[in-house]
Amino acid sequence: MNRHLLSGADLSHADALLVLDTAEELAQLADRPIKKLPTLRGRTVVNLFFEDSTRTRISFEAAAKRLSADVINFSAKGSSVSKGESLKDTALTLEAMGADAVVVRHHASGAPHRLAHSGWIRGSVVNAGDGTHEHPTQALLDAFTMRRRLNGDRPLGTDLTGRRVTIVGDVLHSRVARSNVLLLHTLGAEVTLVAPPTLLPVGIDAWPCTTSYDLDGELAKSDVVMMLRVQRERMTTEGGGFFPSAREYSRRYGLDRRRVAVLPDHAIVMHPGPMNRGMEIAAEVADSARSTIVEQVTNGVSVRMAVLYLLLSGSTEITEVTA
């Protein structure tokens, strides 16, 4: 495993299983009277958020605190960034404060990569979402959730071989979709991206997945349906005019009760949040037993603990065996 986690493709099959298995053990912590481990005592984790986020930032904060790390939250609003400070100067400041890990969310694709490889900081960099590029810990928590739901209560050591995952929505602007395609492919799943032609990126032929414009044709064979958030402003001309109206989008690509009825009995419905009820997902579907939306949030903490533990606790390279 690399020192940084920037992309869903950074993880080999063995690395991904190591993270998921570690998260599985750490998930037990939630049932204990003391939900804290001393593992990262004295380490500092900086949450560097240039973009608004609730669940991801809180999730990373909870994960770091449960491992006893010190957490510094830094958001662009109300900081020197709003006075025009550059990423580099912000990074140098964090380095001077002794950050062991920097969890970064940035509106520019590639910002975490720049942070990791420019020599500004020595700590590990974890990408918590950059532009329309990647969001690898979201992909990990999605894979973790799928594995738990589909592979039984003790899914240790198993991957997602042969599972069919259908990801629906604004793939063009989605860092969640890209990271999921890369990671799920590594784990053996077959991913199909479903979106209107305007919302599939150029060059998608090179991604390790298939694409479709027709949601109804994919449902019956899906083990997992993952709905992506669709932003209403994207349908206006100023927003790009990617689709004509919310109503049309919802008709063709929204997951409602009728479409859910076509799914196999074991199939699950996922959404990375925040969701638009009634737009890409019907409220009754979001609240149904198939929906893993709340579980995904819980699992996010376990997965991020695993990532921070594996990146921060060791002195050198990570090995997947207990040596």
Next chain:
Amino acid sequence: MTPTPDLTARATGPVPVGSVPGHRAGSSSRAGQPGGPATVGRPVLEAPDIGRALTRIAHEILERNKGAGDLCLLGIPSRGVPLAYRLGALIAQVEGSTVPVGALDVTMYRDDLRLRPARALEHTELPPEGVDGRTVVLVDDVLFSGRTIRAALDALGDLGRPRSVQLAVLVDRGHRELPIRADYVGKNLPTSMTERVHVLLEERDGRDAVTVEKTTAATPAAAARTGADDE
């Protein structure tokens, strides 16, 4: 004091988690793993010796605690876990009632996490009875510097408040670095710092044996860095 030798480096790779409960002494089939791994080093205990030592420890535990009433056995992964299950079975034979047995992974509480590569976690499984108010007997294969047991005591403190904690080990090889001693010892095995103790158990390795291997490593720290030490 020398740099910490590693205490629970396991030589044989990932454990098939979940395969341990249900195993009893001698009950696992050797089919599929004929002969087990080759013997490394000088044999110290053979299968019958290990069986006798565990039987004695089971009786000592019952004698000291006046029965199995509030007992809870917690094995420290990886090889402490099958030992705990064996002791549990032996105690059940004598007393006619079952004893709660579980596993306690101490990885996240180790004091050498920053010095070594991050390692995969083992499974912690508490019996449904919990540990509060019980006499917990920690079970491990080899007692060496005592650091694993210190970590185990910390881990246990986060899980509940046992009435008392005792320690049972199959082999005590000396060289303690902390004020920790075992209550029940299968065999005291005086060793030099350049030696390695290997414990093989039927459940994991296909056969029972304890061997001592001479190494060329000048210091135990060097041995630990190779990741091959077995205590």
